[in-house]
Amino acid sequence: MQSPPQPLQLRADPTVREIVATGHEPWLPSPSPGVDRRMLDRVGDEVARATTIVRYRPGSRFDAHTHDLGEEFLVLEGTFSDEHGDYPAGSYVRNPPGSSHAPFTTDGCTIFVKLRQFELSDVERIRIDTRQASFRPGQVPGLSVLPLHEHKGVHSALVRWAPGTHFVEHRHWGGEEIYVLEGTFSDEYGDYESGTWIRSPHLSQHTPYSEPGCLIYVKVGHLAVQPIESHALNAP
Ligand SMILES: [Fe+2]
């Protein structure tokens, strides 16, 4: 008797450090015409807990869907739209568990999206235009921070590094996930240009810096030691 097919597992072990230069990853078709994606981590097929870069061609749309365990995204390029509004590049959006929408784009867009990674108690609906928002001074000169969200020790923020900024050595309790939006981010393990996704496990440590300057999305505290679980969903 055949065992049932296993769901897709991609970089599904949060105890493993992962680095993906996303610009070199293939675009894979989604079930919706004109909607393609680069998968960063994933457990599940069309029903997945996943971190993905999704590209909507001009005039494309994705089926209406409900976010059983939430959806967090950052618009990288173009303008993402749904029946609730238009979200230009730089928009940070959180659609909490139970929310739903039917996405589309007029002129095309690319988003960085994390699906099914909310606590059920995390019900805040957030829309931030990060290109208009005020950053505040960070922990060292040259660093500025735009907090995006916090819930139960999990923090998301944008962090801007002025050229030549060096941060202190630190350890990541609950791990750290970074997407480099602009410039080049570095630590003692390498240089990460714009478009690089870095996932560093619980208790990893490093001493980061940026010589040319950079803007990064950072999420910390969410990479617990247990493996990512599979859940059902229908979304890119
Ligand atoms: Fe770090």
Ligand SMILES: [Fe+2]
């Ligand atoms: Fe969605």
